[in-house]
Amino acid sequence: MExxxxxxxxxxxxxxxxxxxxxxxxxxxxxxxxGDEESLAFIGESGSGKTTLGLSLVRLLxxxxxxxxxxxxxxxxxxxxxxxxxxxxEDLRRFRxxxxxxxxxxxxxxxxxxxxxxxxxxxxxxxHGETNGTLxxxxxxxxxxxxxxxxxxxxxxxxxxxxxxxxxGMRQRVMxxxxxxxxxxxxxxxxxxxxxxxxxxxxxxxxxxxxxxEHRFAMIFVSHDLSLAAELADRVATTYAGRIVELGEVExxxxxxxxxxTVGLLDxxxxxxxxxxxxxxIPGSPPDLIDLPTGCKFHPRCPYATDKCREEDPPLIEVxxxxxxxxxxxxxxxxxxxxxGGERHERDAHQA
Amino acid sequence: xAATTGERRYRDSAVGRILAWFASTLKLMAxxxxxxxxxxxxxxxxxxxxxxxxxLPSEVPVNVExxxxxxxxxxxxxxxxxxxxxxxxxxxGGRPILTIGFxxxxxxxxxxxxLGSLGGFVGxxxxxxxxxxxxxxxxxxxxxxxxxxxxxxxLNSKITVAALIGVLFWPTLMRATRAQVLSLKERxxxxxxxxxxxxxxxxxxxxxxxxxxGYIAINFTLAVTASMYAVVGLTLLxxxxxxxxxxxxxxxxxxxxxxxxxxxxxxxxxxxxxxIALFQLGLVAxxxxxxxxxxxxxxxxx
Amino acid sequence: xxxxxxIFVMASLTFFLVRLMPGSPVEAYIANxxxxxxxxxxxxxxxxxxxxxxxxxxxVYQQYLEYLGNLMRGDLGESxxxxxxxxxxxxxxYLPWTLFSIGTAxxxxxxxxxxxxxxxxxxxxxxxxxxxxxxxxxxxxIPDYLMGILILVWVGVQWELIDVTNMRGSxxxxxxxxxxxxxxxxxxxxxxLPILTYVLGTIGLWMLTMRGSTESTLGEDYVTVxxxxxxxxxxxxxxxxxxxxxLPPFTQLSISIALVFGGSLLIEWIFVYEGLGYxxxxxxxxxxxxxxxxxxxxxxxxVIVANLLADLLYSRLDPRIRVAGRD
Numbered sequence: 001m002e003x004x005x006x007x008x009x010x011x012x013x014x015x016x017x018x019x020x021x022x023x024x025x026x027x028x029x030x031x032x033x034x035g036d037e038e039s040l041a042f043i044g045e046s047g048s049g050k051t052t053l054g055l056s057l058v059r060l061l062x063x064x065x066x067x068x069x070x071x072x073x074x075x076x077x078x079x080x081x082x083x084x085x086x087x088x089x090e091d092l093r094r095f096r097x098x099x100x101x102x103x104x105x106x107x108x109x110x111x112x113x114x115x116x117x118x119x120x121x122x123x124x125x126x127x128h129g130e131t132n133g134t135l136x137x138x139x140x141x142x143x144x145x146x147x148x149x150x151x152x153x154x155x156x157x158x159x160x161x162x163x164x165x166x167x168x169g170m171r172q173r174v175m176x177x178x179x180x181x182x183x184x185x186x187x188x189x190x191x192x193x194x195x196x197x198x199x200x201x202x203x204x205x206x207x208x209x210x211x212x213x214e215h216r217f218a219m220i221f222v223s224h225d226l227s228l229a230a231e232l233a234d235r236v237a238t239t240y241a242g243r244i245v246e247l248g249e250v251e252x253x254x255x256x257x258x259x260x261x262t263v264g265l266l267d268x269x270x271x272x273x274x275x276x277x278x279x280x281x282i283p284g285s286p287p288d289l290i291d292l293p294t295g296c297k298f299h300p301r302c303p304y305a306t307d308k309c310r311e312e313d314p315p316l317i318e319v320x321x322x323x324x325x326x327x328x329x330x331x332x333x334x335x336x337x338x339x340x341g342g343e344r345h346e347r348d349a350h351q352a
Numbered sequence: 353x354a355a356t357t358g359e360r361r362y363r364d365s366a367v368g369r370i371l372a373w374f375a376s377t378l379k380l381m382a383x384x385x386x387x388x389x390x391x392x393x394x395x396x397x398x399x400x401x402x403x404x405x406x407x408l409p410s411e412v413p414v415n416v417e418x419x420x421x422x423x424x425x426x427x428x429x430x431x432x433x434x435x436x437x438x439x440x441x442x443x444x445g446g447r448p449i450l451t452i453g454f455x456x457x458x459x460x461x462x463x464x465x466x467l468g469s470l471g472g473f474v475g476x477x478x479x480x481x482x483x484x485x486x487x488x489x490x491x492x493x494x495x496x497x498x499x500x501x502x503x504x505x506x507l508n509s510k511i512t513v514a515a516l517i518g519v520l521f522w523p524t525l526m527r528a529t530r531a532q533v534l535s536l537k538e539r540x541x542x543x544x545x546x547x548x549x550x551x552x553x554x555x556x557x558x559x560x561x562x563x564x565x566g567y568i569a570i571n572f573t574l575a576v577t578a579s580m581y582a583v584v585g586l587t588l589l590x591x592x593x594x595x596x597x598x599x600x601x602x603x604x605x606x607x608x609x610x611x612x613x614x615x616x617x618x619x620x621x622x623x624x625x626x627x628i629a630l631f632q633l634g635l636v637a638x639x640x641x642x643x644x645x646x647x648x649x650x651x652x653x654x
Numbered sequence: 655x656x657x658x659x660x661i662f663v664m665a666s667l668t669f670f671l672v673r674l675m676p677g678s679p680v681e682a683y684i685a686n687x688x689x690x691x692x693x694x695x696x697x698x699x700x701x702x703x704x705x706x707x708x709x710x711x712x713x714v715y716q717q718y719l720e721y722l723g724n725l726m727r728g729d730l731g732e733s734x735x736x737x738x739x740x741x742x743x744x745x746x747x748y749l750p751w752t753l754f755s756i757g758t759a760x761x762x763x764x765x766x767x768x769x770x771x772x773x774x775x776x777x778x779x780x781x782x783x784x785x786x787x788x789x790x791x792x793x794x795x796i797p798d799y800l801m802g803i804l805i806l807v808w809v810g811v812q813w814e815l816i817d818v819t820n821m822r823g824s825x826x827x828x829x830x831x832x833x834x835x836x837x838x839x840x841x842x843x844x845x846x847l848p849i850l851t852y853v854l855g856t857i858g859l860w861m862l863t864m865r866g867s868t869e870s871t872l873g874e875d876y877v878t879v880x881x882x883x884x885x886x887x888x889x890x891x892x893x894x895x896x897x898x899x900x901l902p903p904f905t906q907l908s909i910s911i912a913l914v915f916g917g918s919l920l921i922e923w924i925f926v927y928e929g930l931g932y933x934x935x936x937x938x939x940x941x942x943x944x945x946x947x948x949x950x951x952x953x954x955x956x957v958i959v960a961n962l963l964a965d966l967l968y969s970r971l972d973p974r975i976r977v978a979g980r981d
Contacts, residue, residue: 060882096884104882109875112894113974123893127885162973178883488660490909491958495916496934500950503938524909581797585920588799589935603803621807625800632795 006075007185007218008034008057013070015052015061022290026052026065028242036075036185039212039219041229041250043265044239047286050222051105053239054190057220058102059084059092074099077185098128101179105191107172111163117174118144118159124181135181147177150215151207169200173207180211187211188220193228208232226269230254238262241287241297244316248323258325258334260302296328304329387641393634397627401446438623445598446627452514452583457575459518461525465568468529473537483530486523494520495585502591513592517582525571532564570642573635584628599624657958664954665725668947669718725951741948744933749952752922752929755845756914759852764907766853767860768900772891774861775868775899786861794858798913799920802851806924848918848927855917856910863903871899901972907964915957930956 015027026049034040042050055061057072072084076099087095096102104110111120121144125135135143145155151173163171172192179187192208193201209232212219221228229236229250236253237244238261246259257263264282284301287293296313299305308328316324319334327333471482498516586592587600588607602624606617688695770790774783796804871877872895880890918931926932930949937945969975 058882060878093884093886096882098884102882104875104879106875110879112876112880112898114897114972115893123885123889124883127883127889164974175879488663491660491912491954491961492664493912493916493953493957495919496931496950496953499919499934499938500946503941503946577795584797585799588920589923589938591938603800607803618807621803625804628800629796632797633792636791636795 005036006033007036008075009071009073010057011071011073013053013056013072014068015049015056015065016068017052017062017065019064019290024289025292026242026289027056029070030239030242030244032237032244032247034186034218034220035234036218037216038234039221039232041221041223041233041236042239042244043223043226043229043236045224045286047289048239049242049289050239051190054102054188054220054222057084057186057188058096058100059087060096060102074186094128097124097179097184098182099184100186100188101182101184102188102190103172103175103179103192106168106195107175108168108195110175111171113163115162116159117161117163117166120174120178121147121159121181124178128182143181144177147180148174150180150211151177152203153177167200169196169203172196172200172204176204176207176211180215184217186218186220188222190222191225192221192223193225194223205231226265238265241292242289243297243326245298245327246323246325247316248320248325252320252323256320256323256334257337258319258323258330259327260304260329260333261298262325263333263337264301296326304332386637387639390634390637390639391641393630394638397446397631397634398450400443401450404443405447438620441597441602442599442623442627445602445624448510448598449580449583449587449600449628450631452510452517453576453580455511455514456517456521456579456582457572459515460520460522460575460579461568461572463518464522464525464571465529465564467522468526469533469564471526472530472533479530482526486526489520490523492520494582498582498586499589499591502586502589513583513586514579517579521575521578521582525575528567528571529564532567536564566642570639573639573642577632577635580628580632599627657962660958661951661955665722665951666718668951741944744945745930745948745952748928748930748933748949749956751845751927752915752918752931753956754841755848755922755927755929756852756918758842758845759849760856760907760910760914762849763853763856763910764860764903767857768864768896768903770857771861771864771903772868772896772899774865775872776891778869783865787865790858790861793854794856794862796855798851798855798917799924801854802847802921802924805847805851845927847925848921851921851925852914852917856914859906859910860903863906864899867902868895868899871895874898901968904964904968904971908961911960911964912957915953915960 010033011031013027013030014025017024017026028049030049030053032040042053044050052061052065055065056067061067067085070085074082074084074095076082082091082095084092084095111117115123118141122136122140125140125143129135141159144159148155148158153170153173158166158170158174163174166174176187176189176192189208193204196204205228208219212232219232221232223229233250235248236250237247238253238259239245240261246253246257246262253262254266257266261282268281282301287297287300293300293310295311296302296305296309299309302309304327306329312328314326314328316326317330319325319330325333467482467486471479497520501516583592584600584603587598588604590604590608592600603621606621684695684699770786774786777783793801877890877894880894885894918929919934920931921927922929922931923935930953934946934949934953936942937949
């Protein structure tokens with residue numbers, strides 16, 4: 001990474017859930033850095049551990065989950081380094097939303113049904129009063145209005161409403177606006193467009209793109225939707241079975257993927273323009289996180305699998321400046337990809 | 353281990369079948385400790401009060417020498433203001449109350465299930481009408497109405513009393529039944545029955561009703577608690593001129609004879625109250641077992 | 655609205671009961687006058703007519719209409735036992751005490767109940783939870799009037815903690831109603847045992863319902879999001895969890911209201927508290943039919959009004975059910 005300031009550093013994070021059937025290893029050694037104005041997308045199927053990863057960054061994991069190893073270091077504006085895994089309750093409370101806001105999937109029920117939207121803003125501001133200088137009264141209304149405008153909502157209409165009076169898309173945008181209220185350094189969005197209709201998805205993506213271009217904070221997207229990454233991310237990490245299997249700048253991932261899983265994901269996205277192509281999906285299904293396969297976890301579904309893959313789990317290997325992939329055969333993957341006409345994908349990505 | 357013909361004959365006989373049914377019921381109830389305890393309490397009380405009087409004198413002897421005695425071996429629960437043994441009275445006094453309770457519960461359950469199922473299933477005006485009726489009956493304060501009716505009419509048969517109570521207590525169960533029916537209505541087996549052209553009564557009574565058996569059982573027990581509340585209440589007010597001594601009458605007499613305010617007659621007062629309370633508690637506890645049996649989602653463990 | 659119709663139906667029902675049933679009170683009264691007091695049938699009818707505010711010579715439907723008309727004007731007839739005193743006057747003298755005791759009891763019971771219920775949900779499966787759950791179950795299994803007797807017997811007589819005879823009646827002799835502390839204090843003193851009984855009788859329901867609804871509210875998305883928003887624990891507990899979890903128990907209020915009014919019949923009798931229940935009981939014993947009819951009607955009306963108020967309050971509390979435009 002270039003000399004940008006890092007706002008988040010994660011090293012060797014391992015998270016497990018204890019369930020009746022055994023230990024579910026949801027995150028198995030994830031490391032990454034996040035620059036303070038960068039957007040990073042985590043793309044993967046359900047069960048790849050990406051949501052767990054997101055939750056862990058604000059320490060909102062459910063009761064039966066625990067961080068087995070690893071560290072999460074957050075750098076505040078004053079250059080202080082906070083180890084998120086050891087924060088005490090009160091500091092954690094202040095950290096949440098104030099420094100790092102997480103907007104969840106499906107905001108349909110994320111707002112208190114008996115409170116108006118403006119009260120949600122007031123609540124948030126009030127309980128973060130000590131660190132930010134209490135934002136209230138007219139100042140609060142102004143700031144809330146500003147935030148709502150940033151997400152392209154009409155403040156006059158929205159502030160006085162109750163959640164049930166707003167559509168799903170509007171509620172999602174309210175959540176994003178709420179997230180921006182305290183000027184966090186990092187915004188985490190978990191599946192921001194899932195469960196929304198196509199038009200609303202478009203609107204949200206526009207909103208997020210504007211935010212990204214105009215405001216100075218870092219964003220982490222967690223999604224299964226590759227096109228989201230194409231639109232909004234600076235860097236993309238594809239995740240599989242609890243690990244990052246490829247990480248790189250967005251163009252590198254889309255035009256020059258080096259991991260079979262990434263290739264599979266790219267191939268599986270049908271394009272609107274362009275001629276008929278064969279639709280492919282990745283054969284097989286995601287592994288059981290309690291009883292993982294040996295060696296490389298992707299090998300049962302991988303067309304390039306060899307004995308080495310079955311025995312040894314590859315680490316992230318640098319395949320290009322700023323790009324890493326966890327595959328023993330990345331060179332072959334790359335060669336096949338370039339040969340197949342990566343150009344076709346280039347053209348489609350431009351149209352996205 | 354092959355069963356001998358003798359054993360098999362025994363097992364298949366009526367007695368054998370009844371015993372087997374008992375055993376399986378006990379096993380079902382035993383799933384939940386609290387529920388099982390409740391079941392035991394309820395069955396014991398029922399057995400004692402219904403079968404006990406067969407073996408005991410129906411007239412409790414008056415013995416002026418032993419007024420308000422504290423418990424002794426010969427009078428385990430003491431005596432009342434006329435020297436009558438309290439325990440005897442308790443054993444004798446349960447049946448009338450319980451009979452009316454069960455009868456009234458049966459009546460109200462029948463009304464509720466019928467109206468609820470029909471209304472829920474048929475829908476439309478019928479349903480609205482029934483719901484409306486239920487809401488109205490629900491708003492009427494039951495005890496005062498019963499009291500007024502008791503003052504105006506003459507309540508001298510158990511059946512009349514039971515009927516009156518039953519007619520007032522059905523709305524809650526009817527609502528619940530209706531809700532269940534509404535949700536079951538959309539299920540597959542109902543759809544197929546409809547597709548087969550089976551008539552409404554058939555669908556209601558043969559397809560839907562059996563799936564609500566548990567629900568009905570639970571609400572039946574609750575109805576019994578409610579009816580007992582009403583019966584005992586009425587007896588306390590002296591409005592039910594039943595001649596036998598029953599638990600309610602015992603409390604009533606204790607009141608009118610001023611037993612409440614004297615220190616010695618604690619057992620006389622407490623015994624019927626304890627009996628009633630125990631029975632109610634047992635029913636409520638038993639409900640927990642019933643809920644578990646009929647709602648597989650609540651079952652603990654496998 | 656439905657409420658008015660119910661009242662109307664109840665009034666009519668009472669009319670039929672009193673007037674038309676064979677062996678009805680009116681007939682019985684007339685018969686009584688004729689046989690016992692040797693009054694002529696005509697005179698007996700006339701007396702009955704004035705007492706019950708009915709014109710017995712007119713055709714039934716006319717009597718019915720007159721009856722309804724009288725009701726609208728607040729004329730409930732005259733008492734049989736205390737001659738010449740209009741029922742409405744008697745009822746009005748007893749009504750406030752019942753409203754006072756029941757109202758206070760419901761407020762206390764509900765507030766306490768939902769607080770305990772929430773506590774139990776937060777401390778699920780701990781000893782406290784188990785103790786409270788079982789206590790709640792036991793207390794709610796005992797019929798409220800028996801609870802009243804138990805209180806009398808144990809607290810009053812056996813342990814001599816309270817002077818129960820002194821607590822009879824709704825007001826100590828000599829104290830004048832007024833907005834002063836002595837009056838209010840005295841009123842509470844006399845009402846305390848009935849209130850205690852009502853509270854014990856209904857609190858179990860709130861506790862258990864609230865416990866269940868709090869448990870499910872705790873799993874709602876907006877609670878998790880509230881934590882993610884870095885809100886203080888106390889704020890989440892009150893405004894996010896409590897406020898929403900209290901809604902289901904609130905819907906149970908109407909059932910409680912009917913139960914409590916019903917129980918007042920016995921409870922006021924037990925504690926000799928001069929409210930409507932007490933009045934009704936005496937009227938039944940004395941076969942004072944006009945009073946019985948009047949009190950019953952008033953009690954039913956009170957229940958209906960109370961339910962209406964509860965519904966109104968609920969719509970204020972839950973914005974989702976407010977009818978559009980009525981805000």
